[in-house]
Amino acid sequence: xxxxISISNLNFFYGKAQALYDINLEIPEREVVAFxxxxxxxxxxxxxxxxxxxxxxxxxxxxxxxxxxxxDIYSSKTDVVALRRKVGMVFQKSxxxxxxxxxNVAYGIRINKxxxxxxxxxxxxxxxxxxxxxxxxxxxxxxxSAFGLSGGQQQRLCIARALAVEPEVILMDEPxxxxxxxxxxxxxxxxxxxxxxxxxxxxxxxxxxxGRVSDRTAFFMLxxxxxxxxxxxxxxxxxxxxxxxxxTGRFG
Amino acid sequence: xxxxxxxxLTSACAVFAIAILVLILTYIAVRGFxxxxxxxxxxxxxxxxxxxxxxxAILGSVLMTVLATGIGLPIGIGGGVYLAEMxxxxxxxxxxxxxxxxIGVPSIIVGIFIYTLIVLxxxxxxxxxxxxxxxxxxxxxxxxxxxxxxxxxxxxxxxGALALGAPEWRVTWNIVMPAAASGIATGAMLAIARIxxxxxxxxxxxxxxxxYNYFYDQPMASLTVQIYNYATGPFDVEHQMAWAATLILVGxxxxxxxxxxxxxxxxx
Ligand SMILES: Nc1ncnc2c1ncn2[C@@H]1O[C@H](COP(=O)(O)OP(=O)(O)O)[C@@H](O)[C@H]1O
Ligand SMILES: [Mg+2]
Numbered sequence: 001x002x003x004x005i006s007i008s009n010l011n012f013f014y015g016k017a018q019a020l021y022d023i024n025l026e027i028p029e030r031e032v033v034a035f036x037x038x039x040x041x042x043x044x045x046x047x048x049x050x051x052x053x054x055x056x057x058x059x060x061x062x063x064x065x066x067x068x069x070x071x072d073i074y075s076s077k078t079d080v081v082a083l084r085r086k087v088g089m090v091f092q093k094s095x096x097x098x099x100x101x102x103x104n105v106a107y108g109i110r111i112n113k114x115x116x117x118x119x120x121x122x123x124x125x126x127x128x129x130x131x132x133x134x135x136x137x138x139x140x141x142x143x144x145s146a147f148g149l150s151g152g153q154q155q156r157l158c159i160a161r162a163l164a165v166e167p168e169v170i171l172m173d174e175p176x177x178x179x180x181x182x183x184x185x186x187x188x189x190x191x192x193x194x195x196x197x198x199x200x201x202x203x204x205x206x207x208x209x210x211g212r213v214s215d216r217t218a219f220f221m222l223x224x225x226x227x228x229x230x231x232x233x234x235x236x237x238x239x240x241x242x243x244x245x246x247x248t249g250r251f252g
Numbered sequence: 253x254x255x256x257x258x259x260x261l262t263s264a265c266a267v268f269a270i271a272i273l274v275l276i277l278t279y280i281a282v283r284g285f286x287x288x289x290x291x292x293x294x295x296x297x298x299x300x301x302x303x304x305x306x307x308x309a310i311l312g313s314v315l316m317t318v319l320a321t322g323i324g325l326p327i328g329i330g331g332g333v334y335l336a337e338m339x340x341x342x343x344x345x346x347x348x349x350x351x352x353x354x355i356g357v358p359s360i361i362v363g364i365f366i367y368t369l370i371v372l373x374x375x376x377x378x379x380x381x382x383x384x385x386x387x388x389x390x391x392x393x394x395x396x397x398x399x400x401x402x403x404x405x406x407x408x409x410x411x412g413a414l415a416l417g418a419p420e421w422r423v424t425w426n427i428v429m430p431a432a433a434s435g436i437a438t439g440a441m442l443a444i445a446r447i448x449x450x451x452x453x454x455x456x457x458x459x460x461x462x463x464y465n466y467f468y469d470q471p472m473a474s475l476t477v478q479i480y481n482y483a484t485g486p487f488d489v490e491h492q493m494a495w496a497a498t499l500i501l502v503g504x505x506x507x508x509x510x511x512x513x514x515x516x517x518x519x520x
Contacts, residue, residue, distance in 0.1 A: 053415060081417040089415035095408040098431045107426075108416035158412065165416055 152183025332398025382458025397439025
């Protein structure tokens, strides 16, 4: 199997408190990998090691290697800006900028100087919104505030914003946890659709969601990776007793 | 029961606070309005009984406030951004402590400081010295409100921009600052209103002038000092003019409030 992301012997600390223990994981290209586990087990922490978002936390310390396309993202040569452009992120709570819908999507394109002209910028924004399945709902009000959108629309706007910088990997941290069932379904359909072009890692606390959207599932507990298997197998015939207990809802 | 009592008490306090404000404003309006006319607004002060006005004082106040704001606002906002974004070290703590101390220092002391530093070497009071002391009063207020407003911007918004590959300074400049803009503008407005009402530091630094003066290196009249002079004069006409000038000052401050609120209204 061809790994897009390859994690080995990853340990992670917040100051003295260890949050991740010796994680080894291979994430294949153009697949959806779901991270599940009880809250506080380190899913978000782990996700944020993949685009070095934890760099913003002064006390954070990472040990081990994360290779993306074979390159060590924690090497001193790594350009963090380029890394984050390649590895996009969608957050648990939608976080649009205090700008118009258009400018939200254009922001990443502008800062990375990707546009060749005004019309190219418009095209890129439109493409991102189409790919995030939001274009039809907003095309007539691109210049109005992003805060006027519904929760589900805001989250898809954040996905569009991430897609606009043409990433290869998209990290999603419980992207639907604050949304109603219909908005959630839209996001799930979108994830399945995006898989054709992107490698996706999605954190979820919703078992059914992991079952519906992912090809592989990783189960974490107390900072340790307990089991990593194809989702089908994980949900029907897990290797570990703990996984079975969690999935069947005996704790969590 | 307790909740009803608390609601009653707090409402009573709110009504009391507003009532005092309304009372002061009405009183100023009633006392001042009759003395206001065009001549009063554009004329310079004249000996008692010959009329005269506050035109030069209005000009002086505007000139000094504009210069003080031009100096104080950028420095204050810049300092606030530094404190919010990079000020979690010992240097930041010292700056924060000094700013808080300066906010608490009576403004007359700032006046004495500028008197020693600028007025004595220059050999005379000047609009520049007045504006500088106002700027010094303004800087810590603006810096601290800017810092607080920036810290209110949700971390998630910042992370959203960083995750797109934006460097820190761009995140600060085009995400955090716009998100905090209306709060920063409100702080700036309060600071401008505060300095336009200052008298004590201007007494030593800008002194006063009986003429229209457009030059910052000369003594300059101001509304507040003019009000002080009129109010402490022996004659009733002077007191009348003090009230009228007060009304104009309050009106100007109100206009600044409205203008800044309009500029800082949330567009997104
Ligand atoms: N910024 C932080 N500073 C210190 N500890 C943190 C921080 N963020 C998370 N943690 C701790 O790390 C552990 C894992 O948290 P997290 O990755 O958010 O878990 P999950 O996403 O699975 O709910 C928790 O014990 C949490 O309290
Ligand atoms: Mg989490």
